[in-house]
Amino acid sequence: MFPLLSPQGVMETFVCVCVCVCVCMYSTCLCVFLQVVGLxxxxxxxxxxxxxREAFERDSLGVELCENTYPDINVITGVLKDYLRELPYPLITKHLYETVLDSMAQRPLRIGAGGCENDPADTEHTVSLLENLPEVERLTLRRLLDHLKLVASYHEVNKMTCQNLAVCFGPVLLSQRQEASCHSNRVFIDSEELASALHFKKHIEVLHYLLQLWPGNLHHGDTLQY
Structure with a gap:
């Protein structure tokens, strides 16, 4: 938990964590970590x-992630997952969750021997689903999906397919931790709806769908400001 940080402070710190972790794995010296089995x-x-974590919470912009300082990539990835799990509200909101479920019914995945065989229009539609998210969440989730798609591109070496990554991140991105506030689109009010949303299988299916249709090497015009 983040006892000394406000919800906004938690989100801002998480954005820095997410950006640092994702960017560090693009660097030449750390791209080898993308090949770690079971990343x-x-x-x-x-x-x-x-x-x-304490370093991020003291001065998130001053943290330097490098191989010499943190040779165990599992420490870095573990912190990222912790922040995701402990956010005051999940990056994948109730509205986005339901929208993706609708898309799964209307535009089902077509997986062949060579992978995803959906039309490019399905990919464009999937990217557009994030447009209704608040700006910080939208840009952060885009960066995270870009990163996870990159990790999955090394699946023959690291064994982390889109499915395996969805198992790791689905329940985390659709966390049961909800913000008890007036943000009704972020709160699961009905108890039956909550029970359904907490079903890990659905969480995994939703993220798997997003990852399969998410374009690789996507360069967005938007940039994260923090």
Whole structure:
């Protein structure tokens, strides 16, 4: 948890964590970590994770992620997953969750021997689904999906397919932690609806759908400001 940070402070810190983790794996010196078998399945040292989290919360812009400082990539990925899990409200909101479920029914995945065989229009539609998110959440989720798609592109080496990544991140991105506030589009009010939303299988299916249709190497015109 983040006892000293406001919900807005938590979100701002998370944006920095997300950007740092995603960008660091694009760098030449750390791209080897994309080939680590089981990337995002392991958590790393709890003590080192605590140290890194405290560094982010003291000065998120001043944290330098490098191989010499944090040689165990599982520490870095573990911190990212912790922040996702502990956000005051999930990046994938109730509205987006329901919109993706509708798309899954209307534009089902077509998986062949060579992978996803959906039309380019389905990919364009999937990207457009994020447009109704608040700006920070939209840009952050885009960056995260870009990153996870990159990780999946190394699946023959790291064994982290879109399905395996969805298993790791689906329940995290659709966390049961909800913001008890007036943001009705972010709160699951009905108890039956909540029980359904917490069904891990659906969480996994929703993220798997997004990852399969998400374009690789997508360069967005928007930039994250933090």
């Amino acid at each position: 995002y399945r392991l958590c790393g040292s709890a003590a080192v994770k605590k140290e890194l």
